[in-house]
Amino acid sequence: MGKYIFKRVLLAIVTIFIVCFITFFTMNAIPGGPFAGEKAKSPEVQAALEKRFNLDKPVGEQFVIYMKNLLHGDFGISAKTGREISETIGSKFSVSAKLGIMAVLLAVFLGVVFGSIAALQRNRWPDRVIIFLSTLFTSLPSFVLGSFLLVIFSVKLGWVRAWSPTNQNLVLPVIALAMYPAAYITRLTKTSMLDVMGQDYVRTARAKGVAQWKVLFVHTLRNALIPVVTYLGPMIAGVLTGSLVVEQIFTIGGLGAEFVQSITNRDYPMIMGVTIFLAVFMVTMNLLTDIVYKLIDPRINLD
Amino acid sequence: MAKEAADVNKMPKKNPLSLQIDLQKFEKATDEEKKQADVMSESTSFFRDGMRKLRKNPLAMFSIVVLIAIILMITLVPVIVPYSYSDIITVNGKRDKSATNMAPFTYSKLEQQYIDEGGKVFPHIMGTDELGRDYFVRVAYGTRISLLVGVFASAIVLVIGVLYGSISGYFGGKVDLIMMRFVDVIYSLPDLLMIILLSVVLNEVLKFDGNGILARLGTNMISLFIVFGLLYWVGMARLVRGQILTIKQNEYVLAAKVSGAKSSRIIRRHILPNCISVIIISAALQIPSAIFTESFLSFISLGVKAPMPSLGSLASAARSGITTYTYKLVFPALMIGLITLAFNLLGDGLRDAFDPKLRR
Numbered sequence: 001m002g003k004y005i006f007k008r009v010l011l012a013i014v015t016i017f018i019v020c021f022i023t024f025f026t027m028n029a030i031p032g033g034p035f036a037g038e039k040a041k042s043p044e045v046q047a048a049l050e051k052r053f054n055l056d057k058p059v060g061e062q063f064v065i066y067m068k069n070l071l072h073g074d075f076g077i078s079a080k081t082g083r084e085i086s087e088t089i090g091s092k093f094s095v096s097a098k099l100g101i102m103a104v105l106l107a108v109f110l111g112v113v114f115g116s117i118a119a120l121q122r123n124r125w126p127d128r129v130i131i132f133l134s135t136l137f138t139s140l141p142s143f144v145l146g147s148f149l150l151v152i153f154s155v156k157l158g159w160v161r162a163w164s165p166t167n168q169n170l171v172l173p174v175i176a177l178a179m180y181p182a183a184y185i186t187r188l189t190k191t192s193m194l195d196v197m198g199q200d201y202v203r204t205a206r207a208k209g210v211a212q213w214k215v216l217f218v219h220t221l222r223n224a225l226i227p228v229v230t231y232l233g234p235m236i237a238g239v240l241t242g243s244l245v246v247e248q249i250f251t252i253g254g255l256g257a258e259f260v261q262s263i264t265n266r267d268y269p270m271i272m273g274v275t276i277f278l279a280v281f282m283v284t285m286n287l288l289t290d291i292v293y294k295l296i297d298p299r300i301n302l303d
Numbered sequence: 304m305a306k307e308a309a310d311v312n313k314m315p316k317k318n319p320l321s322l323q324i325d326l327q328k329f330e331k332a333t334d335e336e337k338k339q340a341d342v343m344s345e346s347t348s349f350f351r352d353g354m355r356k357l358r359k360n361p362l363a364m365f366s367i368v369v370l371i372a373i374i375l376m377i378t379l380v381p382v383i384v385p386y387s388y389s390d391i392i393t394v395n396g397k398r399d400k401s402a403t404n405m406a407p408f409t410y411s412k413l414e415q416q417y418i419d420e421g422g423k424v425f426p427h428i429m430g431t432d433e434l435g436r437d438y439f440v441r442v443a444y445g446t447r448i449s450l451l452v453g454v455f456a457s458a459i460v461l462v463i464g465v466l467y468g469s470i471s472g473y474f475g476g477k478v479d480l481i482m483m484r485f486v487d488v489i490y491s492l493p494d495l496l497m498i499i500l501l502s503v504v505l506n507e508v509l510k511f512d513g514n515g516i517l518a519r520l521g522t523n524m525i526s527l528f529i530v531f532g533l534l535y536w537v538g539m540a541r542l543v544r545g546q547i548l549t550i551k552q553n554e555y556v557l558a559a560k561v562s563g564a565k566s567s568r569i570i571r572r573h574i575l576p577n578c579i580s581v582i583i584i585s586a587a588l589q590i591p592s593a594i595f596t597e598s599f600l601s602f603i604s605l606g607v608k609a610p611m612p613s614l615g616s617l618a619s620a621a622r623s624g625i626t627t628y629t630y631k632l633v634f635p636a637l638m639i640g641l642i643t644l645a646f647n648l649l650g651d652g653l654r655d656a657f658d659p660k661l662r663r
Contacts, residue, residue, distance in 0.1 A: 015491040138647060141598050144598075144618060147632055148632070150625075151632075155626045241496070245603060263499065264604055
């Protein structure tokens with residue numbers, strides 16, 4: 001187990017390093033540097049700026065400096081606003097994280113409940129309806145669903161007020177983000193439930209007269225949820241990237257909206273910082289998922 | 304011998320105590336009865352059997368019909384409808400600047416005037432957009448671009464993934480170990496973030512001249528293809544490798560090896576045909592995922608280059624003024640949903656029909 005965790009952590013560190021490497025050197029390949037877009041500066045100002053941001057040093061050395069700063073939590077400053085990027089990330093990410101956590105919880109809840117119902121009612125109408133709906137929702141990108149939700153419930157019906165700093169109503173964006181993973185988890189839970197329900201230990205439990213609910217919750221569902229755990233990592237990544245557009249639609253001032261804004265503004269230090277931050281977050285989540293997965297299922301061999 | 308065999312009815316003389324069956328007690332089968340014993344159904348091949356199962360699957364057949372309808376639409380509409388995707392509507396040779404944001408099946412003042420004078424105007428089936436371009440043609444073109452991107456990206460994934468996976472799986476051992484470590488690293492890179500990054504960079508670095516399809520699609524789509532080629536193939540490579548590791552154990556592969564077949568021949572002739580169904584299903588499911596990615600990128604302004612439409616960029620553009628012109632979001636959203644739904648259902652159907660192992 002220790003060996004497995006060590007290997008997995010090593011892979012995560014290598015991945016994060018590669019992400020930083022790619023991010024830094026691709027951004028450096030852009031001609032002109034981060035200050036080219038601003039209005040013309042005198043050579044002295046230009047030189048001072050370059051000295052301030054170490055742009056006068058060779059690229060390799062710049063990379064080392066950048067990495068060192070990253071380890072200290074210093075992402076540099078935004079080329080557009082001049083503010084500390086780490087500060088922006090810190091303040092905006094809490095909004096996105098709230099949205100993301102709610103979406104993940106809703107998705108897991110809906111997926112497990114409806115997946116179990118579909119498995120228990122196999123080939124009867126609840127199963128067919130649930131599978132039809134889940135197929136439908138896996139075919140709609142979150143931004144399309146989000147736009148429709150906004151138009152129908154917020155504009156046409158006026159049931160839910162749009163998000164603003166004073167009215168932080170996250171119902172619609174959470175639904176828009178959660179439906180795709182919820183549909184996916186539904187299908188995952190259904191197949192894995194059917195699989196577990198055919199296992200010998202479930203039959204044994206039934207045969208020796210264990211109560212129906214106990215068979216369902218203790219013997220079946222607990223084992224059926226193991227494959228769902230593996231999906232948590234990809235789901236968190238999906239929800240995070242999905243929040244890029246969903247925040248834009250519902251005009252929520254989170255990190256996703258900030259990121260999209262920095263892309264439109266061509267704010268390169270900001271793009272770099274947020275990319276690396278999100279990447280580190282996703283890789284860490286994947287790492288945790290993998291370790292949890294191995295911890296809860298002793299049957300999996302560790303190689 | 305022949306004479307004896309022909310004379311079945313005659314029983315050879317037998318010992319009264321013998322237990323041998325007395326053939327006289329049996330009736331001869333009539334021709335009709337003989338026919339019943341014939342095997343009526345034709346012998347089927349693996350492919351035919353799969354097709355038969357597929358044809359019995361109403362959802363899969365429905366999605367094939369939908370896909371054919373969509374392909375017909377995107378090939379025929381630009382030919383039939385007399386508007387172009389990039390030009391403002393002209394009435395009687397004059398630019399019609401008032402024909403913006405019209406609802407489906409309505410005419411602008413200029414067009415109405417022209418119709419009253421006896422001219423003919425092709426109806427705007429889906430209305431017009433904010434610049435006064437026919438929306439139906441734009442949606443048809445957008446569907447064409449999105450499908451093209453999806454098919455092309457999944458073809459890239461198919462080629463690289465199959466090559467890499469089959470080499471890694473076939474040779475095994477150290478080669479496999481090193482190649483799979485590489486795959487592990489790529490697999491854990493956050494792909495969408497990398498696409499965004501590369502799109503931003505390539506936008507500045509690459510400049511395309513001329514009028515080729517790549518130049519018109521723009522650098523964003525090229526970076527999408529590049530990233531698909533660099534990152535997305537790992538899923539396919541893992542799948543192919545896993546398949547090959549199991550198929551490799553079969554006796555016929557050993558037989559081929561013993562009789563001196565080269566590695567490339569064994570992979571091509573003996574191993575790949577046996578996992579082709581899994582590969583095709585996975586490639587079919589890759590298409591909607593590529594279309595999703597493309598629409599996502601279009602949405603954050605990293606999509607196809609204007610004036611070229613794609614379903615994602617149309618949906619994204621429709622967001623401004625969505626409250627009054629909701630139909631402009633409905634049409635491209637409907638097309639995205641329809642295409643992904645059709646491919647997903649078709650992929651599921653193919654899996655049920657051709658892959659007994661994955662069948663649930």
